[in-house]
Amino acid sequence: xxxxxxxxxxxxxxVTPELEQGATRAESRRGFLLALPGYAYLVIFFAVPMLIxxxxxxxTRSATGKTILGDWNLESYRRLFDDFVLGVMWRSLWLAxxxxxxxxxxxxxxxxxxxxxxxxxxxxxxxxxMIPFWTNFLVRTYAWRxxxxxxxxxxxxxxxxxxxxxxxxxxxxxxxxxxxxxHLPFMVLPLYASIERLDWSLVEAARDLYANGWKAFRKVTxxxxxxxxxxxxxxxxxxxxxxxxxxELLGGAQTMMLGSFIENQYYAVSDWPFGSxxxxxxxxLMLAGTILYFRRGGxxx
Amino acid sequence: xxxxxxxxTGVTKRFSEVTAVDQVDLQIGDGEFFSLLGPSGCGKxxxxxxxxxxxxxxxxxxxxxxxxxxxxxxxxxxxxxVFQSYALFPHMTVFRNVAFGLEMQRIPKAEIAERVKTAVExxxxxxxxxxxxxQLSGGQQQRVALARALVNQPRVLLLDxxxxxxxxxxxxxxxxxxxxxxQRLGISFVYVTHDQEEALTMSDRIGVMHQGKLLQxxxxxxxxxxxxxxxxxxxxxxxxxxxxxVAGEGEVRLPDGEAVRAVTHSAPGxxxxxxxxxxxxxxxxxxEDVPAGLNCLPGVVRRRVYLGSSLYYHVDVGPTTIRSRxxxxxxxxxxxEGEKVCLAWEASAGEALGD
Numbered sequence: 001x002x003x004x005x006x007x008x009x010x011x012x013x014x015v016t017p018e019l020e021q022g023a024t025r026a027e028s029r030r031g032f033l034l035a036l037p038g039y040a041y042l043v044i045f046f047a048v049p050m051l052i053x054x055x056x057x058x059x060t061r062s063a064t065g066k067t068i069l070g071d072w073n074l075e076s077y078r079r080l081f082d083d084f085v086l087g088v089m090w091r092s093l094w095l096a097x098x099x100x101x102x103x104x105x106x107x108x109x110x111x112x113x114x115x116x117x118x119x120x121x122x123x124x125x126x127x128x129x130m131i132p133f134w135t136n137f138l139v140r141t142y143a144w145r146x147x148x149x150x151x152x153x154x155x156x157x158x159x160x161x162x163x164x165x166x167x168x169x170x171x172x173x174x175x176x177x178x179x180x181x182x183h184l185p186f187m188v189l190p191l192y193a194s195i196e197r198l199d200w201s202l203v204e205a206a207r208d209l210y211a212n213g214w215k216a217f218r219k220v221t222x223x224x225x226x227x228x229x230x231x232x233x234x235x236x237x238x239x240x241x242x243x244x245x246x247x248e249l250l251g252g253a254q255t256m257m258l259g260s261f262i263e264n265q266y267y268a269v270s271d272w273p274f275g276s277x278x279x280x281x282x283x284x285l286m287l288a289g290t291i292l293y294f295r296r297g298g299x300x301x
Numbered sequence: 302x303x304x305x306x307x308x309x310t311g312v313t314k315r316f317s318e319v320t321a322v323d324q325v326d327l328q329i330g331d332g333e334f335f336s337l338l339g340p341s342g343c344g345k346x347x348x349x350x351x352x353x354x355x356x357x358x359x360x361x362x363x364x365x366x367x368x369x370x371x372x373x374x375x376x377x378x379x380x381x382x383v384f385q386s387y388a389l390f391p392h393m394t395v396f397r398n399v400a401f402g403l404e405m406q407r408i409p410k411a412e413i414a415e416r417v418k419t420a421v422e423x424x425x426x427x428x429x430x431x432x433x434x435x436q437l438s439g440g441q442q443q444r445v446a447l448a449r450a451l452v453n454q455p456r457v458l459l460l461d462x463x464x465x466x467x468x469x470x471x472x473x474x475x476x477x478x479x480x481x482x483x484q485r486l487g488i489s490f491v492y493v494t495h496d497q498e499e500a501l502t503m504s505d506r507i508g509v510m511h512q513g514k515l516l517q518x519x520x521x522x523x524x525x526x527x528x529x530x531x532x533x534x535x536x537x538x539x540x541x542x543x544x545x546x547v548a549g550e551g552e553v554r555l556p557d558g559e560a561v562r563a564v565t566h567s568a569p570g571x572x573x574x575x576x577x578x579x580x581x582x583x584x585x586x587x588x589e590d591v592p593a594g595l596n597c598l599p600g601v602v603r604r605r606v607y608l609g610s611s612l613y614y615h616v617d618v619g620p621t622t623i624r625s626r627x628x629x630x631x632x633x634x635x636x637x638e639g640e641k642v643c644l645a646w647e648a649s650a651g652e653a654l655g656d
Binding site: 199201202204205206207208209210211212213215219220223224 | 353354355374375376380381382384385386388389390391392401402405406449450453
C-alpha cells in the first residue's frame with residue numbers, strides 16, 4: 001500500500017479499510033520513532049560493547065599484556081573455576097545476599113510505616129529517604145571510613161562497652177555496612193510504591209474474616225506487596241553483587257569482591273580476555289537469575 | 302438469647318474535628334432486614350463499621366446479641382461484612398476467597414470444602430471456584446463477596462452499599478435475591494445504602510441518617526407516608542414543599558393568608574413546610590365540583606411533562622410551583638398548559654414539618 005501523507009489521511013473522505021489500516025500503521029510508526037533514541041543508545045552503548053567483550057573473552061593475553069585476537073580459545077572460561085576466582089565469587093554472592101536480606105528486613109517495616117502515614121508526613125519521610133542522593137556516593141562512602149576507622153566514633157563506642165581493639169574497617173562487616181547503607185533507598189522506594197498502592201479494604205476484609213493482624217499481613221498485605229519486594233530485591237542484589245566502591249574503600253586485600261577483581265584484570269594485570277569472560281558470565285548469570293526470579297515473583301502475586 | 306441482634310446506645314464517632322456519628326441510639330431485631338439510609342457523608346457507613354469493629358466509637362456502646370463489643374477487634378465479632386467494592390482478594394481464587402474465613406477459624410479441611418461448596422451454590426456460582434476475581438463480572442464478584450461472608454454463618458450480616466457498582470437491571474434482580482436470601486437464612490441484615498428505592502424495596506425497617514444523626518426509624522411505609530422532618534420527606538421519594546405557618550391543631554396558613562387543613566406536629570405560630578407528595582394530589586377543572594373534605598387551591602398549569610406511564614403537571618399556586626403526578630390511564634382526565642385548575646388533596650396527606 002502506498003504511504004499516505006498525514007494531510008492525505010486527514011482529508012474529509014469516508015473511511016475505507018485501506019485508509020483505516022494506513023492510519024493504524026502511521027500510528028505504530030510514530031510509536032517507533034519515539035522509542036528510536038532509546039533503541040539507538042542501547043545498541044551503541046550496550047549491545048556493541050557486550051559483543052566486543054564476548055569476542056575478547058575468547059582471545060589470549062600476550063606476555064607483554066597485549067590481547068591477541070585470532071587464536072580463539074576457552075582458556076579464560078576454564079580459569080573461572082580456579083579456587084581463588086570461585087572464592088571471590090562466593091564472597092560477592094554472600095555479601096550481596098546478606099545486603100539484600102538486611103535491606104529488606106529494615107526497609108519493609110519502614111516503607112510500611114511511611115505508606116500508612118498522612119500525606120504530609122509521607123512526603124517529608126520520602127524526602128528524607130532521598131536526601132543522601134544529594135551528596136556524591138563516593139563522598140558518603142568515604143564518610144564511612146571515618147565512622148568505621150580505628151579512632152572513629154563506632155570504635156569508641158565498642159571499646160567503651162568492652163570490645164577490645166575493635167577492628168571494623170577493611171573487613172567484610174565494613175563492606176556489608178557500606179552496601180546496606182548505599183542500597184537502602186533502592187529497597188525502600190519500590191516497597192513504598194507497592195504498599196502505598198495497596199487497597200486497604202482488603203486488609204479490613206481479612207480482619208473481618210477472623211484474621212488477626214499478623215495473619216492479615218501474611219495472607220493479604222505481604223502477597224500483594226510482592227511486586228515491591230521483587231523490585232527492591234533486584235535493585236539491591238544486582239548492584240551489590242557487582243559493587244566496586246564499597247569493597248574498594250571499606251574492604252581490604254582479604255575481602256576482594258567481583259567488581260574490584262574484574263577491574264584488576266583490565267588495569268593491574270592487563271588480562272582483558274579473562275576480565276571479559278568474567279564480566280560476560282556474570283552478566284549472563286544475572287540475566288538468567290533475574291528472569292527466573294521475576295517469573296517466580298510474578299506467580300506469587 | 303436476646304431478641305435484639307444489634308444495639309447501639311449513645312454511639313458517637315468523632316474524627317478530630319468532624320463528628321461523623323452523633324449520639325445514635327438504635328436497636329435492630331433478630332432476623333430483621335434493617336437499612337441505614339442517607340446521603341453520602343451522613344455517617345451510615347461509619348455506623349456500620351463500628352458494628353463490624355473496623356472503627357471504634359469515640360463514646361457509646363455497641364452490643365451484639367447482648368454482648369458489649371467495646372474495643373473488640375473485627376476478627377472477634379460474630380458479624381461479617383460485604384464491602385462496598387467487594388474487597389475480594391485478587392491473588393486468590395473464588396474458592397480460596399470463600400474459604401478464607403473458615404481457614405482463619407481453623408475449621409477442618411473437609412468441612413471447609415463442604416461449606417464452601419454450599420455457599421458457592423447458594424449464590425449460584427457453582428463451577429466458578431477456580432476463577433480469579435478479575436475473571437468475573439461485577440455481578441459475579443458481588444456474589445462471591447456475599448458467599449465469602451455467609452459461609453461463616455454470621456448471625457448478623459453487614460452490607461455496605463453492596464449493589465452500588467451494578468447496573469440498574471442487575472441491581473433490581475439482586476435486590477429481590479438478597480431479600481429472599483435473608484428470609485431463607487433468617488439472619489439479620491444491616492444494609493447501608495443511599496438509594497431510597499432500594500431501602501424501601503427490601504427493608505423491614507429503615508433508619509434515615511443525616512449529618513451524623515439518626516433522624517427517623519420506621520417501616521418503609523411509615524417513613525414514606527409520615528416523615529417527621531423536612532429532610533426525611535425530601536430525601537425519600539419526591540415532595541413538594543409549601544412554606545406555611547401553623548395556625549392551630551390540624552390547620553396551617555399559607556403565605557397569602559389562606560388556611561388549609563393539614564397534619565400538624567408543632568405549636569401555633571411555628572414556621573413549617575407543608576409536604577405534599579405529587580401522587581397524592583389531584584387536579585379538577587375550574588367550575589368542576591371538588592368533593593367535600595378536600596383541601597383545594599386554585600392554580601394554573603404551567604407545564605405538562607410526559608413520562609410514559611405517568612404525567613406530571615407543574616401547577617403555579619401563587620408564588621410556588623407544585624408538581625402533581627397522574628397515571629397515564631384511561632379515564633384519568635388530562636389538562637393543557639395554561640389551563641386554570643384546582644389543586645386538591647386530602648388533609649391527612651399533607652404534613653406540616655419542621656426542619
